[in-house]
Amino acid sequence: MRKIILLGYMGCGKSTIANRLSNSTNIPYIDLDKMIEERVNLSIKEIFEQRGEIYFRKLERDVFIELLNAPENLIIGLGGGTPCYANNHELLKGENILSIYLKASVETLFERLISNKSKRPIIADKNDEEMKEFIAIHLFERSFYYNQAQYKVNIDGRTKDETTQDILAILA
Numbered sequence: 552m553r554k555i556i557l558l559g560y561m562g563c564g565k566s567t568i569a570n571r572l573s574n575s576t577n578i579p580y581i582d583l584d585k586m587i588e589e590r591v592n593l594s595i596k597e598i599f600e601q602r603g604e605i606y607f608r609k610l611e612r613d614v615f616i617e618l619l620n621a622p623e624n625l626i627i628g629l630g631g632g633t634p635c636y637a638n639n640h641e642l643l644k645g646e647n648i649l650s651i652y653l654k655a656s657v658e659t660l661f662e663r664l665i666s667n668k669s670k671r672p673i674i675a676d677k678n679d680e681e682m683k684e685f686i687a688i689h690l691f692e693r694s695f696y697y698n699q700a701q702y703k704v705n706i707d708g709r710t711k712d713e714t715t716q717d718i719l720a721i722l723a
């Protein structure tokens with residue numbers, strides 16, 4: 552069955568837009584991070600703190616593979632790092648997978664993430680100045696993986712509705 556996958560850097564809107572797309576298409580939506588949290592009954596922050604990032608990345612890959620093999624159509628919002636570890640980007644090439652990169656500038660991501668960092672362990676302890684530089688470098692490093700997506704949607708200056716419409720146009 553078909554899987555519609557949203558990927559991109561933290562704060563680009565994967566979770567938010569996947570939810571809206573689901574409302575518009577009636578295709579069920581699953582947030583990979585949420586599924587991981589439910590699986591171990593810990594928040595992402597707690598998983599990083601108590602079990603470490605390597606444990607998180609292994610679990611992330613396992614749950615991602617499970618979702619790709621699920622028998623139903625699904626919209627899947629990945630975590631920002633999902634395609635960047637353990638060759639997960641190769642999984643995007645599978646049959647019946649439509650992958651969309653929500654592409655955002657460093658400025659857009661910075662604006663969104665400064666007020667939204669506490670639940671994101673990778674950036675939680677950074678001050679504003681450190682954060683801008685970190686996002687710029689990290690996004691550059693990860694872009695190779697994000698660019699493996701079949702489609703790219705630029706989200707700078709777009710509202711949630713406009714981005715949802717841009718994606719619906721791809722699905723049409």
Ligand SMILES: Nc1ncnc2c1ncn2[C@@H]1O[C@H](COP(=O)(O)OP(=O)(O)O)[C@@H](O)[C@H]1O
Pocket residue numbers: 559560561562563564565566567568628631663667706709710711712714
């Ligand atoms: N198109 C948009 N315009 C403005 N704010 C947005 C938009 N999309 C998402 N946001 C906001 O950005 C923040 C991060 O979104 P989220 O969906 O959690 O991103 P991700 O899952 O990619 O990390 C949220 O507060 C959300 O409301």
Ligand SMILES: O=C(O)C1=C[C@@H](OP(=O)(O)O)[C@@H](O)[C@H](O)C1
Pocket residue numbers: 559560561562565566584595629630631632633670671672673
């Ligand atoms: O970029 C990353 O490595 C991560 C992004 C997060 O997801 P969001 O992109 O939804 O914030 C979450 O999976 C975890 O904190 C690690």
Ligand SMILES: [Mg+2]
Pocket residue numbers: 565566567584628629630
């Ligand atoms: Mg998310």
